[in-house]
Amino acid sequence: MRYFTNIDDILSIEDAIAKARYVKQHPFADQELGKNKTLLMIFFNSSLRTRLSTQKAGLNLGMNVIVLDINQGAWKLETERGVIMDGDKPEHILEAIPVMGSYCDIIGVRSFARFESKSFDYEETILNQFIKYSGKPVFSMEAATRHPLQTFADLITIEEYKRTERPKVVLTWAPHPKALPQAVANSFSEWMNETDYDFVITHPKGYELAPEFVGKAKVEYDQNKAFEGADFIYAKNWSAYSEPNYGKVLSTDRSWTVDSAKMALTDNAYFMHCLPVRRNMIVSDDVIESPCSIVIPEAANRVVSAQTVLKELLIGLNK
Numbered sequence: 001m002r003y004f005t006n007i008d009d010i011l012s013i014e015d016a017i018a019k020a021r022y023v024k025q026h027p028f029a030d031q032e033l034g035k036n037k038t039l040l041m042i043f044f045n046s047s048l049r050t051r052l053s054t055q056k057a058g059l060n061l062g063m064n065v066i067v068l069d070i071n072q073g074a075w076k077l078e079t080e081r082g083v084i085m086d087g088d089k090p091e092h093i094l095e096a097i098p099v100m101g102s103y104c105d106i107i108g109v110r111s112f113a114r115f116e117s118k119s120f121d122y123e124e125t126i127l128n129q130f131i132k133y134s135g136k137p138v139f140s141m142e143a144a145t146r147h148p149l150q151t152f153a154d155l156i157t158i159e160e161y162k163r164t165e166r167p168k169v170v171l172t173w174a175p176h177p178k179a180l181p182q183a184v185a186n187s188f189s190e191w192m193n194e195t196d197y198d199f200v201i202t203h204p205k206g207y208e209l210a211p212e213f214v215g216k217a218k219v220e221y222d223q224n225k226a227f228e229g230a231d232f233i234y235a236k237n238w239s240a241y242s243e244p245n246y247g248k249v250l251s252t253d254r255s256w257t258v259d260s261a262k263m264a265l266t267d268n269a270y271f272m273h274c275l276p277v278r279r280n281m282i283v284s285d286d287v288i289e290s291p292c293s294i295v296i297p298e299a300a301n302r303v304v305s306a307q308t309v310l311k312e313l314l315i316g317l318n319k
């Protein structure tokens, strides 16, 4: 493996799950692979889980780990071409990337959608610049359109908790006061479409995801109907994708929150997603404390997904 930015970078879902199972059972078995190799984790945006889990994954593999927060202690980076650099960004990203690449063996990048230009975001401009100019293997720690490390962990968690061969998995939009990227929902949909699960997406009208991510998923606008018989409910907010509302919050309909909480409890569906929950906004305390909530094991599996990916990238270095 040379890159990990989307589902096309894995051999298959089955192969990825088998490799993750091995890593989970043998977390320190591959320390020789990472010895004297340096992982550089670059954050353009904040992170709790991805930062800690990927760092731990690198350490489990015997790697040296450097974490760089752009905008906090590093020079601000100009990302546009053809601009006069007399503002607050003294360094250009195209010059900084090869410099960063020279200090490491593998680079992880977190760079969210900016919502200034849909094409800039959906062409993955920042991530692709790292791929093009760093000269090093690159993996996504959530980019503009996808969050594959998160989804890989979600998949591992579903495999561990599923009570039937073909579980019903529902991705539901949930309210949030801020405009959030579509990356987690996009990735989740992209990966779920590669499984043989019964996969359903539910959201209010106006929050349709990009068609290439919806794929063959069933879209059900009636949330209660979508939840019927669900084995897993994955709650996530995302902003509108379709123009002219790209990146905007259209509504904060609280009924979606309450319904998802109720259904998670009454239907015994496992309630997923490990992003911070906002009291009385996304899920109720009942759900946080519910035995149906698997947000903690899901977060723990982030180490497993990151370590599985890093291991494959390290193997790729030696080829």
Ligand code: CP
Binding pocket: 046, 047, 048, 049, 050, 051, 142, 150, 274, 275
């Ligand atoms: N879900 C996720 O990636 O969490 P962080 O933003 O805390 O890394």
